[in-house]
Amino acid sequence: MSDREGGPEGPRLISVRTMDIVVALMMLGAAAIVISDSLRLGMGWQELVGPQSGYFPFYIGLILAGASAINLLRAVFDTRGAQKTFTTKPAVLQVLAVLIPLVIYVAAVYYIGTYVASAIYMALFMWYFGKYAIWRGALVGLAVSFAFFLMFEIWFLVPLPKGPIDDPLVPIISGFLRSLGLY
Numbered sequence: 001m002s003d004r005e006g007g008p009e010g011p012r013l014i015s016v017r018t019m020d021i022v023v024a025l026m027m028l029g030a031a032a033i034v035i036s037d038s039l040r041l042g043m044g045w046q047e048l049v050g051p052q053s054g055y056f057p058f059y060i061g062l063i064l065a066g067a068s069a070i071n072l073l074r075a076v077f078d079t080r081g082a083q084k085t086f087t088t089k090p091a092v093l094q095v096l097a098v099l100i101p102l103v104i105y106v107a108a109v110y111y112i113g114t115y116v117a118s119a120i121y122m123a124l125f126m127w128y129f130g131k132y133a134i135w136r137g138a139l140v141g142l143a144v145s146f147a148f149f150l151m152f153e154i155w156f157l158v159p160l161p162k163g164p165i166d167d168p169l170v171p172i173i174s175g176f177l178r179s180l181g182l183y
Contacts, residue, residue, distance in 0.1 A: 010088040017081035024072035031068055034061035101125070113163030119145040 038054030038061060045051055075081065101121065108117040119141035126137030152158045 012085035016084040020075035027068035031065035114160040115145040
């Protein structure tokens with residue numbers, strides 16, 4: 001059985017050559033955005049002042065565009081890459097099993113806050129992927145979220161989104177920690 005037909009992992013969905021072309025085109029697009037924004041900001045050199053805001057990003061964008069164009073040309077003429085498998089259906093399903101909960105977690109941060117969403121996310125991951133008891137996952141999720149709360153809100157004074165409970169909880173926990181001598 002050749003690599004073209006797939007293997008025990010399943011039939012291939014996309015070749016290495018196709019992915020190389022897609023990535024090169026995406027990087028060319030990113031380079032175009034960097035270059036156009038650098039032109040908007042000004043990419044010249046002012047005498048006695050120095051570079052304008054877009055000077056260095058413009059040249060970085062040019063280097064990125066050149067490297068991407070070379071990669072695109074190499075990928076277009078790569079016959080061996082057309083025969084190699086980049087990914088299979090089971091592999092994509094494994095990635096989606098992690099990606100979909102991550103997208104839900106990011107959306108949940110807006111509604112229920114960073115700490116609650118993180119505790120739920122960790123608990124469910126430990127339960128589903130790690131096969132731990134749900135109570136262990138919940139305990140770890142709560143402990144880690146509490147540690148991050150202490151670190152960001154109390155010690156670093158960097159507020160993270162807390163959803164509907166928002167800031168009233170911070171003074172309560174701060175007072176409790178002061179009474180214990182931890183803060």
